[in-house]
Amino acid sequence: MRALACLILTVVVLGVVGCQATPSTPSADEVNGEVVVSAASSLTEAFSDTAKAFEAKYPRTKVTLNFASSAALATQINEGAPADIFASADRVQMDNVKAERKSAPGVVFALNRLVIAKPKGSPAVATYADLAKPNVKVVLAADGVPVGTYATQSLAAAEKSAAFGTGFQARVIANVRSREANVRAVLTKVQLGEADAAIVYSTDVATAPEVEPVAIPDAYNVTSEYVIAPLTAGKNARAASAFVAFVRSPEGQALLSQRGFTIPAR
């Protein structure tokens, strides 16, 4: 009797382990159903492409995309939002998701750079230093929102250099008129012409014809890291791991690259 129980247990354990050890590229028929992807706002266009290509490759799947700031998504996931995938615009928000909510550790799948966005033809800002000019209306993302965190890092780096000098960061912060909930809300304020300048990702500027970029010099720029992980709250673990694998596949990486993201070295 005990031997039998042991045997059953062993089979079950092996079965479970076996499932987890399934190679990351299962056949198209095995992967099916809905995959809910919670992704950073800046991935809006890129992940829409990815979802389309993923559905084409696995015709029995349906990808549902949910875009917001990574900070808001992390809160939602910790509160039990039923997402299969989290794609965060920084490590901080991926780490903010409780370990038991992730079924695999996060991996970096794309990189981005910061840029200043200004209304096309606006004379208010021509260089990074101009952000500190009096009466320039600057909009940044809120604290905790990845692009806001990166912007703060960039300003702090500029502050340390002789070219900008002490007080640069404080002068820019004094020019900040609004702290928006996500990078696309920041961009919208520039598109509307309400803000003279904003710090966003270089990929965002390409999505808005009313906006043009002003470069942030490399010395003060920040490389942002996009991190993806499958979640335990999801109902579709198999499709979730297939989605992560697809994003990291040459095909998935090419789609990101087309939208201006940099591909990390593997």
Added chain:
Amino acid sequence: MTLAVAVLGTVFALFFLLPFVGLVWRAIDDPRAREALGDPSVATALRISMLTTSVSVTLSLLFGTPAAYLLARRQVPGGAVLDALLDLPIVLPPTVAGVALLTAFGRRGLLGEPIEALTGLALPFTMLAVIVAQTFVAAPLYVRAARAGFEAVDPELEAIARTLGASRAHVFRRITLPLARGPLLAGLVLCWARALGELGATLIFAGSLVGRTQTLPLAVVAAFEGGPLGLPGAVALSLLLLATAVALLAVLRLAAKRGLT
């Protein structure tokens, strides 16, 4: 039949009760929520909320009372249009109100652009923008209630007072206003509650900045969406707004009771 009604009623009541219980429970359960209540940024948001709503409610009274009276007495040409126009912000999603305000008073707006060209002043991102957004969505609630209140006052009474030699202003102050007191107060409370809860139009039209345009509801969003206060902060701020709402309702109930007696 009775059982069905009882079950439906209970489910309905629980549906409204549970979220408040949850909020209070979370606030008690999570010590960080209580800590967050003491955070200076909470006091700042409360101050901004009180300041802006006081002004927007005052503006609603100042401009809304004559409008409501005129509408009630039907002395205005185009009154029906004004009436419909004032109903619009009540049924309109506040986010639409925010976008609409930008197209009028934004830096590229119909009025905003020439004003900035002339004076260099722009409305968005200022505390004044918060007040404009609040007034736009909340004042119609006051006007609607005040209008119903004025309509309930018998014009005969006003006419008699006039024949006895009282001036129009005197009649309004001594006859009309006291008789319409209940509905006016109800309108004021509704208007204030709506202004206090204003989120969508403010976010779009005024932006969100601590100490300048970030009211309590905006602070809830900022905390929830990853701000330094985090979810406990969102809970604490929500509790504060809930308490304010309960207090406003209590005032309304009390006033209604006194108005009836």
